[in-house]
Amino acid sequence: MSNPGNTIVLWILLPMVLSIATSFLRRWKKIYHGLSMMIPLLLAVLAVVFSQNLTLNFAGRHIVLSDSMAVFDRTLQITANQLGMVSFLYFLCFAWNLLDPISKESQWFGSLSLSITALWVTVQFLNPFLYAAVVIELITLLSIPLLSPRGSPAKSGIIRYLSAQTLALPLILLSGWMVSGIETSPSAEALVLRGTLLLMLGFVLWLGIFPLHSWLPMLTEESPPWTSSFLLTIMQLSLSFFLLKVLNQYGWLRNLPELVLSLKWIGALCIFSAGVIAAFQTNLKRLPAYFFLAETGYILLSVAFRGIGGLEILRMTLLPRVFGYWVLGFSVSTLQQALDDNTLDFDSLRGLFWRFPLTSVLLFSSLLNLIGAPLFAVFPARRVLWNLLPVDVLPLSILVAIGVLGMLILFLRLFSTLVHPKQEDSQELTETPKKEGPVLIAAVAFILLAMIVFGIFPDLLDDPFRQLWASFQNLLP
């Protein structure tokens, strides 16, 4: 007996409804956090379960899901081979909600993160794609209450973030209209160039690509670290999926020779600029932004190298990258709470290692992980990408190498700051008892172990997502 069901209802509408419902349970914190954690986990697991052919035999019942739905004359379609992506996004939401009770940043995080995830899922599967720009604008608006808590005025970084995302909207809409013109006359070279230009500028604004990245460090500096790490991570990965979707859909775009070259240069420039600017930073809260910028560069490089296995590398890096952001967000958030200091200037962090040794080690490890140091989770896939660079253009390798060097300088400056207290504090710090509770110690030990285990056995993170690009047949070699 088959049960009528729909992938859109299950992974978009239902989470939205549940998000609204759970928001009324905020007063009962344990229930609220439990639900915020369990709902995305369940949705992620269900996406894996149905990923074969949208059917499930359960307790003698044969459940079959249909894969599309029309909303306001637009089509939303999630097929079986696209459920890997859905599962990935909900897993990401689960991961951040898992440690949200420790971060204690926003009481709205649980419910809003679920809505935001559902909307990012919508972005991936909405046709025609240009309407996704509107959904992304909606996500931006929804994220404002998380970034700027009630009662505090919106700061310049948040306003700039909102402006960048809003500026991208007309560019993408315009490109969408041009695209329809190109499809009817593909030989119109000028139209192709303009369409590509608008589309790329839209992505540049969305992702905060150099030199339009200024909102990134401002945003991370002004907003709670755990929340901003979630919003930026899900945005970066969803937009990567979305970029692949666009490339997969439009042959004229993916076959444009200038596009590959531009992606390579923009990617290398992002890594270079992130490293060089980060090397001079003096505020811990700004650092995630530069890592985010560098990772955007690596994603663009992977897409540019799609002819020689770049998408495979992109897939390999997905979970390690998420894990890296997760750990970095957690360590910065933990330090902010421990110090009860919203600024986290390097000066205020002097000698912190002696008071919070494990949290400091976690912070060091998370930075080394994202830089791509051997032994850590990001390294195995990052190394493959580095290996591809000399095959191509030498200046690209040099830009990337300088970017990595800049990140290493930043790491060493932070290391020096944390282990060297101010002269007058050094004796006192040695005698100060360590201020880390057993729960935190256990969490940190577990995360560190995981980071190294994933660094030595990278296939553990890669195996579950081998079919992730199944729906991008035109991009696969």
Add this chain to the structure above:
Amino acid sequence: MLTYVIFGVLLLGAVLILITHSYKPNTARSWVIAIVSASIAWVASFVLRLYLPADIPLMTWHAESSFADPLALAIDYINWPFLVAILSMAVAVLLTDTTRMEAGITPYSWLRVLTITALNLISILAANPLTMAISWMLIDLVDILSLLQLSSASQLGSKITSAFGIRLLSTFMLVFATANTWRIDPVQVGYAQIANASIYFLMAAGLRLGVLPLNLPFLDSPELRRGSGILFRLMPAASALVLIAQMQDEFLHFDKTFSTVVQVLTLIAAFYSAVMWMTRESSFEARPYWVVALSAFAVQSALNGHPGASRVWGLGLLLSGSLLFLFDPPIRRIMFLPLIGLIGFTGLPYTLAASGWQGLLPEWINFTWVIMVLTHAFLVIGYLRFLFRSESTVTGLEKYARITFPLGLVILIQTILVLNLAGWPGVLTTGSLPGSGISLFIVLVALVLGWKFGFDKASTKLPQTIPFYRLLSLMISSLRQFLSLAWVSTAFRKLFIALSSLGAFFNQIIEGDGGVLWSLVFIVILSIIFLSLGGRS
């Protein structure tokens, strides 16, 4: 199988010490566990000689993709001597630690000895650069965390950051070096195909060893002065030396001018370090120079196209070096033991280092030849100088230490002798008779002069005995300051501060009120560039 036994025994010993000592502290029991573990591993390492060469595949990353990356260990005639040397050093440290119990040595120090030895063995046996890079990182992290744990905030010097930074840089250099070879050898099962990127590998090793550019290993912490501290400082050099020794003979595929520059820098590092080694007050103060001088020998051998010859200088660094440094307290009655250790690097015919001359000396006598022989002679003179200062007696030692302490030194000596006889095929060679002969002659002359002028006891008599001492002293001091490269770090710091101001200004522009306008300008510029690219095509 035997390799796994070695790792297993060492790590099992460490775990046993951790558990038993946490549960019921007993120093003697912990020491016995440590010495038994290390000894079993040490004996097993000699048995391994019968099975050379052997490959030990561990795992393959991304096996199902087109980017398969194997992780593996391998034992051959190049790294086996280093394996034996490292294990001998561990046993020797544990045995000689019996004289240092009052110096804050605890069972946790022995736990660290076993762990660090096991980790260093991974990097020594690494079959390819990928495995080596991972093991380097692991060693560096354990090293830095141990150091932070052993030190207190007030004790920690600023050099810890630069030392850790240089180690990190060497690891990343190794990773980037492998990226350069990927096109030729995508699978990278070994070091066989790395000739075209040898300079990067050499720089990675050189950075780690403190030779390229000259940087002295970090030795400030008091915990690193004795016993296991010696192990922690010397062992990381071993894997870098293995990397150099693994390079191909037809080595110099890069720019000849660049290679000459590197060669000159290495030569300066070797000579300067040998002079410093010879003239320092204590062996502790001189220790970093020993590491740099002999490492420079190894790098020079590789640059001369004989990377295999670097092996003996590396073994000299480890075995003869630890023999001298572990001779603490320096008991006069057993001074002959470290003296025998000189066999490890005198380079006389049919001794261990005889084959090293091939890599060190050019075919014809020239400036480099003279400097190298002088440098070698200075190292021997310095070694003898520190040895002749032995003044302690056995009376201060516990009864058991009277046996274990010399036994630790004997372990190192017998390892030198075994390697001398059966280290690898062709180990017994005459080497360079003029090189070793002249070096020996210089040493003998120095000994005679030293005996006559009384140099052997204390350098306080130097001003009276050397003509133009003040002028010489001023010159040496200036040269020392220049070669210490402290001015480079000062210059970098100033440059960094200047660039920081520039960066802050740039940030202010981008993030200030006019930032949005700047963004618009950038959009226009990007658009023009993109359109012009499109127009050209």
